[in-house]
Amino acid sequence: MLKALFYKEWLKTRWALFIVTGVLVLALIKMILEISYGIRFMGANAYWYQITIMGSMYYVDLLYLPFFAGLLVGVTQFVPEISESRLKLTLHLPMHENSILMYMVSYGTISLILVFILTYILFILISSGFFPAEIVYSAIVTTLPWFLAGMVSYLATATVFVEPIWPKRVLMILIFSLYIANLLDSDHYNEYAHSLIYLFIISLMFGITILYAGQRFRKGVLK
Amino acid sequence: MMVKLSRLFLILIVIFVSAIYLPKYYWISFENRVSTPLSFYSPVLHTVLIAHYGGRNYYYTDKHGKHYKRKRVDRLLPLNNYRLLAATGHMPDSLMGRKITLEEVRLNNFTMRLRPKDIFTPVIPLYPLFESRPTRLKLELPESFFRINQRMEFVDTESNKIIEHLSTDFTRALQKKGFVFPAKKIFGNPTTRKPFDEGYFAVDGKNRLFHIKMIRGKPYCSPVPLPEGLRIRAIFVKEMELREYYGVLISEKNEIYFIMYDQYRLQKIPVTDYDAAKDQIVILGDLFSRVFNVISDQTLHSFVTNRDYKLIDTYQESWPGNKETLAGHIAQYVFPFSLKMSSSKSEYKDFYFSSYNVQALLLNFVLFLLTLLLLKRREFSPLKKWYDPLLVFITGIYGFIAVLIFENTDR
Amino acid sequence: MEYVVECNNLTHYYGKRLIYENMSFKIRKGSVFGLLGKNGTGKTTTINILNGYLKPKSGQCLIFGEDSQHLSPRTKARMGFLMEGHIQYNFMNIHQIERFYSAFFPNWKKEAYYELMKKLEVLPEQKISTMSCGQRSQVALGLILAQNPDLMVLDDYSMGLDAGYRRLFLDYLSEYAKAENKTIFITSHIIQDLENFVEDIVILDYLGVLLSTTVREFKENFKKYVFMLSTREQIPLQKDEVIANYEILNGKGVIYSFADKKSVETHLKQLGIPFTDLNEASMSLEDAFIGLTGKY
Numbered sequence: 001m002l003k004a005l006f007y008k009e010w011l012k013t014r015w016a017l018f019i020v021t022g023v024l025v026l027a028l029i030k031m032i033l034e035i036s037y038g039i040r041f042m043g044a045n046a047y048w049y050q051i052t053i054m055g056s057m058y059y060v061d062l063l064y065l066p067f068f069a070g071l072l073v074g075v076t077q078f079v080p081e082i083s084e085s086r087l088k089l090t091l092h093l094p095m096h097e098n099s100i101l102m103y104m105v106s107y108g109t110i111s112l113i114l115v116f117i118l119t120y121i122l123f124i125l126i127s128s129g130f131f132p133a134e135i136v137y138s139a140i141v142t143t144l145p146w147f148l149a150g151m152v153s154y155l156a157t158a159t160v161f162v163e164p165i166w167p168k169r170v171l172m173i174l175i176f177s178l179y180i181a182n183l184l185d186s187d188h189y190n191e192y193a194h195s196l197i198y199l200f201i202i203s204l205m206f207g208i209t210i211l212y213a214g215q216r217f218r219k220g221v222l223k
Numbered sequence: 224m225m226v227k228l229s230r231l232f233l234i235l236i237v238i239f240v241s242a243i244y245l246p247k248y249y250w251i252s253f254e255n256r257v258s259t260p261l262s263f264y265s266p267v268l269h270t271v272l273i274a275h276y277g278g279r280n281y282y283y284t285d286k287h288g289k290h291y292k293r294k295r296v297d298r299l300l301p302l303n304n305y306r307l308l309a310a311t312g313h314m315p316d317s318l319m320g321r322k323i324t325l326e327e328v329r330l331n332n333f334t335m336r337l338r339p340k341d342i343f344t345p346v347i348p349l350y351p352l353f354e355s356r357p358t359r360l361k362l363e364l365p366e367s368f369f370r371i372n373q374r375m376e377f378v379d380t381e382s383n384k385i386i387e388h389l390s391t392d393f394t395r396a397l398q399k400k401g402f403v404f405p406a407k408k409i410f411g412n413p414t415t416r417k418p419f420d421e422g423y424f425a426v427d428g429k430n431r432l433f434h435i436k437m438i439r440g441k442p443y444c445s446p447v448p449l450p451e452g453l454r455i456r457a458i459f460v461k462e463m464e465l466r467e468y469y470g471v472l473i474s475e476k477n478e479i480y481f482i483m484y485d486q487y488r489l490q491k492i493p494v495t496d497y498d499a500a501k502d503q504i505v506i507l508g509d510l511f512s513r514v515f516n517v518i519s520d521q522t523l524h525s526f527v528t529n530r531d532y533k534l535i536d537t538y539q540e541s542w543p544g545n546k547e548t549l550a551g552h553i554a555q556y557v558f559p560f561s562l563k564m565s566s567s568k569s570e571y572k573d574f575y576f577s578s579y580n581v582q583a584l585l586l587n588f589v590l591f592l593l594t595l596l597l598l599k600r601r602e603f604s605p606l607k608k609w610y611d612p613l614l615v616f617i618t619g620i621y622g623f624i625a626v627l628i629f630e631n632t633d634r
Numbered sequence: 635m636e637y638v639v640e641c642n643n644l645t646h647y648y649g650k651r652l653i654y655e656n657m658s659f660k661i662r663k664g665s666v667f668g669l670l671g672k673n674g675t676g677k678t679t680t681i682n683i684l685n686g687y688l689k690p691k692s693g694q695c696l697i698f699g700e701d702s703q704h705l706s707p708r709t710k711a712r713m714g715f716l717m718e719g720h721i722q723y724n725f726m727n728i729h730q731i732e733r734f735y736s737a738f739f740p741n742w743k744k745e746a747y748y749e750l751m752k753k754l755e756v757l758p759e760q761k762i763s764t765m766s767c768g769q770r771s772q773v774a775l776g777l778i779l780a781q782n783p784d785l786m787v788l789d790d791y792s793m794g795l796d797a798g799y800r801r802l803f804l805d806y807l808s809e810y811a812k813a814e815n816k817t818i819f820i821t822s823h824i825i826q827d828l829e830n831f832v833e834d835i836v837i838l839d840y841l842g843v844l845l846s847t848t849v850r851e852f853k854e855n856f857k858k859y860v861f862m863l864s865t866r867e868q869i870p871l872q873k874d875e876v877i878a879n880y881e882i883l884n885g886k887g888v889i890y891s892f893a894d895k896k897s898v899e900t901h902l903k904q905l906g907i908p909f910t911d912l913n914e915a916s917m918s919l920e921d922a923f924i925g926l927t928g929k930y
Contacts, residue, residue, distance in 0.1 A: 215632055
C-alpha cells in the first residue's frame with residue numbers, strides 16, 4: 001500500500017523533481033564556471049583570499065534554490081490533491097488518515113533529501129577540486145540552513161495547501177515565510193554554526209504541522 | 224494526540240516567529256539613535272575632553288560638563304587635529320614642554336577599534352603567510368595559504384596541493400621551538416594594506432604563544448612568554464611604523480596586554496570593567512598618551528595612560544538607553560520577552576533571548592482571561608483545554624496571537 | 635434486520651445556516667438507498683459526514699457499526715466512494731490508476747475494471763484529465779466496481795452525464811446490486827432514472843427530511859389529484875396536514891396528498907373551494923418527487 005501511495009506521489013512530482021535537480025545541477029555548473037573565471041582573472045590566491053578573509057560565498061547562488069525546490073515539489077504534490085477536493089479520495093484509502101498524510105509528506109521529504117544529497121555530493125566534489133577541506137567544510141556549514149529552508153518550505157507548502165480556509169492560509173504563509181527568512185539571513189560564512197542544530201530541531205516540528213490542517217480538512221470548517 | 228502535537232508545534236512556531244519579529248518591527252518604528260561619546264586626552268588642558276556626536280550637534284565637554292565648540296577643541300587636541308592645524312598655521316611647535324615635529328606626531332598617532340564582533344566571529348582556518356621582507360618592497364599576497372594542524376602545511380592555491388618543502392621547513396622550525404601541534408588559535412592581520420608584515424601569533428596545543436613569520440622564504444618562529452595562567456581569548460595584530468607593539472592581546476579574564484617589540488614583553492593595560500563579550504574598546508594613541516575608551520551599550524569608561532602605561536586620568540559617563548524611553552517602557556509592558564537571531568556583539572546567529580519582563584504579566588493576565596472567554600464562546604471547557612490559557616499567561620501577546628490563529632479544532 | 639448504515643439525529647449548520655436537524659435514517663444490508671433532494675439540500679453534506687470528511691454539529695453515523703468520524707482502514711476498504719463529478723486522480727492514465735488502487739483492496743477485480751475500459755475509446759497513455767466527462771465517469775465506475783465493496787457510496791453519479799451514460803452507469807450498478815449483500819447508497823437530483831433502481835428513499839428539503847419511506851410505499855400512498863375550478867379568483871388554498879402541495883393554473887387545480895380521494899374531497903369542501911371533477915392522476919417517481927418538493 002505504501003508503495004502504491006508513493007507511486008501516486010511520484011507520478012505527481014516526478015517532473016518537479018527532475019526540474020529541481022536540473023536547476024541545482026545547472027547552478028553548480030554555473031558555480032564551476034564562475035570559480036574558474038575568478039581564478040583566471042584575479043588569481044587563485046586572491047580568490048581564496050576573497051573567500052577566507054573577505055567572506056565572499058562562491059556558492060551564493062544556492063541561497064534561494066532549495067527554498068524554491070521545496071515550494072515547487074510541495075505545489076506539484078498538493079495542488080492536484082486540493083483541486084476538486086481530490087484529497088477526499090486519498091483520505092478514503094484504507095489506511096489511517098493521519099498516516100496517509102504523514103506518508104505523503106515523508107515521500108516529499110525523502111525525495112527532496114535525496115535531491116539535496118545528490119546536490120551536496122556534487123557540490124563537495126566540485127569544491128574539493130578547487131579548495132582545501134577548510135573552505136569546503138565552511139561551505140557545507142554555511143549552506144546547510146539554506147537546504148533546511150528547502151525542507152521547511154516543502155513541509156510548510158503541504159500544510160498550507162491542506163488547510164481548507166484562505167484567511168488562515170494567508171496567516172500560515174506569513175508565519176512560515178518569516179520563519180524561513182530566519183534561515184536565509186546569511187551574510188557571513190558559518191554564521192549558523194552554533195544554532196544550526198537547534199534550528200534543525202525546530203524545523204523538524206514542521207514535519208507534523210500537516211496533521212492540524214488535515215484535521216480541519218476532515219472535520220469540516222466554515223469556509 | 225498527534226493532531227494535538229501538531230497544533231502545539233504550530234503554536235510554538237508562531238511564538239518563536241512573533242517573539243523575533245514583533246519586537247523587531249516595534250523597535251524599527253520607535254527606536255532612536257543613541258550616539259556614543261568618546262574621550263580624547265588634551266595635552267593642552269591635561270584632562271579628557273569628551274566628544275559628543277549626533278547629527279548636527281557635534282560638541283565636546285570636559286569632565287565637569289562644560290561645553291566646548293568643535294572649532295575651539297581643534298586647538299585643545301592638537302595631536303588629533305594636526306593636519307588641520309598645520310594647514311592653517313595653528314599647529315604649536317611644542318607641547319608638554321618639548322618640541323614636536325609633524326612627522327613625530329604622525330608616526331605616533333593611531334586608532335584601534337576592538338569589537339566583540341571581531342572576536343566572536345567564525346573563521347576559515349587558512350591564512351596567507353606574507354613574505355616579511357619582500358624583494359620588491361611592496362607586500363604581496365602569497366601563492367599559498369597555511370594551516371596548522373598536525374603540522375604546519377602550506378597549500379598552493381593554484382593546484383590546491385600541499386607544498387611539501389615549505390611545510391617541512393616550517394613544521395621543523397616550530398617543533399624546534401617546542402610548538403605543540405595542533406594550533407588552537409591563529410591571529411594575524413592578513414592584508415596587503417599595511418606598511419610591513421609581522422606574520423602571525425599562534426596558540427599551540429599547550430596554550431603557549433608563538434610568533435611565526437616568513438623572512439626571505441625561511442621560517443621565523445619565536446615563543447612569546449606569557450604570564451602564569453594566562454589564557455588567550457584573542458589577539459589583534461596591527462603593524463604600525465611606530466613599532467612599539469605587535470598587537471593587543473585580550474585574555475579570557477578580560478585583561479588587556481600589548482605585545483611589545485621589546486622582547487615580546489606583555490605590557491598590562493590598566494583597564495578595569497571590560498568584558499570582551501559585550502564591550503568594544505577604542506584605543507586612541509598619540510605622542511604623549513593612550514586613551515582606552517571602553518564602550519558598552521549605555522556607558523563609556525575611559526582610561527588614559529601615559530606612554531609608560533601608567534594611569535593618569537579616567538572618565539565615566541552613562542546615558543539612558545532605548546529601554547528608558549517611552550517606547551521602551553511600553554515595550555516592557557507589551558512584550559514579556561524578545562528573541563533575536565543576530566546580535567551586534569557576535570557574527571554568529573544564535574538564540575539571543577532578552578530577560579523576562581515581569582511588567583508584561585499584567586497584559587498577559589488580561590490575555591489569559593480573554594483566552595478563557597474565547598474558549599467558553601467556542602463551547603470548550605477551559606478545564607479540559609487548560610494549556611491554551613497557561614501558554615498565553617507565560618508567553619503573553621505571542622501566545623495569544625498563536626492560539627488565535629491556530630484555534631483548538633477538536634470538539 | 636441488519637443495517638449497514640445508521641445515522642442518528644444528525645444536525646448540521648454551515649455557520650448559522652441550518653442544513654438539517656435531527657435527521658435519522660438507516661440503510662438495510664443489501665438494499666439500494668436513495669437520498670433525494672434538490673441541489674443545496676445537504677446531500678453532499680450527508681455523504682461527507684458518512685465518509686468522515688465532516689463532523690456534524692451533533693448526531694452520529696455508524697457504518698458497519700463504526701463511528702463514521704473514526705473509520706478504521708478495514709471499514710474504509712469495504713466502502714466504495716464515488717465523488718461528486720466523478721473526480722479521480724486525473725494526472726494518471728487508466729493503467730496507472732488501476733495499478734494504484736489495486737494495491738489497497740484485497741478483493742480487487744481487475745477484469746471488472748478492464749471490461750469497462752475496453753469500451754472506452756481512450757489511448758493507453760491518455761491522462762484522465764484529457765478525457766470527456768462520460769469517459770471519466772466510466773473510469774470512476776470501473777474503479778469502484780473493481781474494488782468490489784460491500785457498501786457503495788455514490789455522490790450524484792448523474793452529474794454532467796447525458797442520458798446514455800446515465801443508463802450505462804445504472805445498468806452496471808444494477809448488475810452489482812444483484813450480487814449478494816451489496817448495499818448501495820446513492821444521491822441524485824435526477825429522479826426519473828432511479829425509479830426502478832432504488833428501494834428505500836429519504837427526500838431532503840431545504841429544512842431537513844421531508845420524507846423517509848420506500849419507493850413502493852411512496853408511489854402507493856402519495857397521490858396526485860386534478861380538478862377544475864369554477865372561479866378564476868384567488869382561492870384560500872395552502873399546505874396543511876392533507877395538502878402536501880398544490881398548483882393552480884388556468885382554472886385547473888392540482889393537489890398532492892398522502893390522503894385518499896375521499897378525504898381530499900371532504901377537506902376541499904371544508905375549505906370552501908369551488909371545485910369540480912376531482913380525479914386521481916397517475917404519476918412517475920419524478921412527478922411525485924416534484925409534487926412533494928415543489929418546482930422551485
